[in-house]
Amino acid sequence: MPKKITIEPVTRVEGHGKVTIHMDDEGNVVQTRLHIVEFRGFERFVLGRPYWEAPVLVQRLCGICPVSHHLAAAKAIDMIVGAGNGDGLTPTAEKMRRLMHYGQIFQSHTLHFFHLASPDLLFGIDADPAVRNIIGVAMENRDLAVQGVMMRKFGQEIILATAGKKIHGTGAIPGGINKNLSIEERDRFLDGKAFPNIDQMIDWSLGALEFFKDYHKKNKDLIDNFAAFPSSHLSLVRKDGALDLYHGVLRAVDAEGKVILHDIDYREYLDYIAEEVRSWSYMKFPYLKKYGKKHGWYRVGPLARLNTADFIPSPLAQKEFEEFRAYNHGKPSNSSMHMHWARLIEILHAAEVMKELLHDPDLQKDDLVVTGTRQEEGIGLLEAPRGTLFHHYRVNEHDQITMCNLIVSTTNNNEPMNRAVAEVAHQYLAGQEKITEGMLNAVEVAIRAYDPCLSCATHALGKMPLEITLFNSKGEKIDQLRN
Amino acid sequence: MMKVLFYGYGNPGRRDDGLGISFVERLERHVREHRIAGIHFDSNYQLNIEDAEEISHYDRVIFCDASFEAIEDFCLTEVHPSDARIEFTMHAVSPAYVVDLCRKLYGQHPATWLLHLKGYEWEFREGLSPRAEKNLEKALAYFVPLLNHLGQKSAPFLPLVLSCQS
Structure with a gap:
């Protein structure tokens, strides 16, 4: 009997999403879709607001990565106030922003690995959901869980010290920043008195990588082949090809590593990238215009970044990067589960970058803001934890925002996540008479690899049930799981 | 003196989702003005795993959150670590989850x-809805007289559980 399986909302991803899988009478998977069910309308919401409010306003978008939106908006507004095109700030301002950004990368990636990914790795995809979370990790491996907690805390403290506040931070302002890092603030990250210091963060980052690599050795098939499919990859890279999560040029490579987008100035992104609307999802589907809707889609995020960059400009992460690239024979990795590997390498890189910045005396200087000739348009891109984040604004003579276009990281990964769902559905569900929770979790594991932030929904008590519903071909509900 | 933490969470850019944070801000202002010792405050967009470490430094913790539930205005429930459940946004975790993680770590x-x-209202706007504002005032009126007692170990403890049945 044909079946329609609905997983709603997808667990362990931010916001609302659901997956539908249609199967025919023979148990073949005939269609899979990842639906985004909440429409945010944020781009319309900011219209009419003064442009200088944008870096604070956009933090309403997301309680997970407000810093990424804060900084991407600030970069766009820098252009509007004539403070350059992402590279015109004072050394103190740019380095403070970088410290904030790498703190965000560090804490976000850490949450993903320790809280969302490691339980699947420790206990297996089909394990009881009651243990497939960090509390399960704590019972199994307390040291690993404590490290995850303290690494998160370290990243959050970096954000607090640079953004000024945990909520609606104001650190980045048009043309610069509003504070430097005092010696006292800096020393908290170096002396290890209030919490483990930056050297400990680097050691723990290396430890997490070893944990993953050891797991990989024992589970090669899962890590290399689960939800693996060829795709293009897109990210910012520094002008010399280095991994750079704060600023750079746009590069894309195809599944074999051929460069298909040649280090373009990101202000020209509209010449190269378009977004397709599909009737069944509120989330758009970006693609490279040159290759069309069918072939122009691409992945973003840690895996894409390691596939597009030529090298990582920090020694320990570079060593890991070389191992990663060698394992993949110098070609891009197209395995969704290698996203975890790439994410861990970026955690290490972020820790190294933070250490370098914390020892940089520019952070204690007072030259915080530059100004220039007012412009009518600003575009800011950066590499957020989940991938390339686009902020684009136009303003009128009254300083009001008249146009806002955002392409958030998860939107860039829309098609890849749908592909991942399809791959796993075919791999795990096709031909099965009984659909188990483990099979459905396999679908979620594939989505989770991308760490999607589906919407920045309110989280108020009572709003977020999990429902898995099974329909027959007549649309009749034949089974439902609710937690 | 026992260490007490009020921890508000939510997104103040989503109207009433900012109730918990507004409550903490208002209460903190009162505590500062009246120089009440032993009461600490924190807030964030949402709870997460590192909060397990933070609450480990306190004797009493009161999490404050906006509620979508069918309650009248406000209520207070005890948080038991045994109630920890997997959360379904999972970039955020529940109070019980934080407490359970604290206990285990x-x-x-x-x-x-x-x-x-x-x-009541959750769209992209700063500021509470009028009805939410009233609920906030009621909760403040309940807590303010208790503040001087919250940190006392020997004091008969508060009637600190209010039914969530509407």
């Missing part, structure tokens, strides 16, 4: 409550 946990503040 640090061997002890504070006595913990959750203040549920009824909200």
Whole structure:
């Protein structure tokens, strides 16, 4: 009997999403879709607001990565106030922003690995959901869980010290920043008195990588082949090809590593990238215009970044990067589960970058803001934890925002996540008479690899049930799981 | 003197979702003005795993959150680590999850409550809805007289559980 399986909302991803899988009478998977069910309308919401409010306003978008939106908006507004095109700030301002950004990368990636990914790795995809979370990790491996907690805390403290506040931070302002890092603030990250210091963060980052690599050795098939499919990859890279999560040029490579987008100035992104609307999802589907809707889609995020960059400009992460690239024979990795590997390498890189910045005396200087000739348009891109984040604004003579276009990281990964769902559905569900929770979790594991932030929904008590519903071909509900 | 933490969470850019944070801000202002010792405050967009470490430093913790539930105005429930469940946004975690993680990682946990503040509107706007504002005032009126007692170990403890049945 044909079946329609609905997983709603997808667990362990931010916001609302659901997956539908249609199967025919023979148990073949005939269609899979990842639906985004909440429409945010944020781009319309900011219209009419003064442009200088944008870096604070956009933090309403997301309680997970407000810093990424804060900084991407600030970069766009820098252009509007004539403070350059992402590279015109004072050394103190740019380095403070970088410290904030790498703190965000560090804490976000850490949450993903320790809280969302490691339980699947420790206990297996089909394990009881009651243990497939960090509390399960704590019972199994307390040291690993404590490290995850303290690494998160370290990243959050970096954000607090640079953004000024945990909520609606104001650190980045048009043309610069509003504070430097005092010696006292800096020393908290170096002396290890209030919490483990930056050297400990680097050691723990290396430890997490070893944990993953050891797991990989024992589970090669899962890590290399689960939800693996060829795709293009897109990210910012520094002008010399280095991994750079704060600023750079746009590069894309195809599944074999051929460069298909040649280090373009990101202000020209509209010449190269378009977004397709599909009737069944509120989330758009970006693609490279040159290759069309069918072939122009691409992945973003840690895996894409390691596939597009030529090298990582920090020694320990570079060593890991070389191992990663060698394992993949110098070609891009197209395995969704290698996203975890790439994410861990970026955690290490972020820790190294933070250490370098914390020892940089520019952070204690007072030259915080530059100004220039007012412009009518600003575009800011950066590499957020989940991938390339686009902020684009136009303003009128009254300083009001008249146009806002955002392409958030998860939107860039829309098609890849749908592909991942399809791959796993075919791999795990096709031909099965009984659909188990483990099979459905396999679908979620594939989505989770991308760490999607589906919407920045309110989280108020009572709003977020999990429902898995099974329909027959007549649309009749034949089974439902609710937690 | 026992260490007490009020921890508000939510997104103040989503109207009533900011109830918990507004509550903490208002209460903190009162505590500062009246120089009440032993009461600490924190807030964030949402709870997460590192909060297990933070609450391990306190004796009593009161989480404050906006509520979508069918309650009248506000209510208070005890948080038991045994109630920890997998959360379904999972970039955020529940109070019970934080307390349970605290217990498992640090061997002890504070006595913990959750203040549920009824909200109504959740769109992209700063500021509480008028009805949510009233609920906030009611909750403040309940807590302010208790502040001087919250940190006292020997004092007969508060009637600190209010039914969430409407």
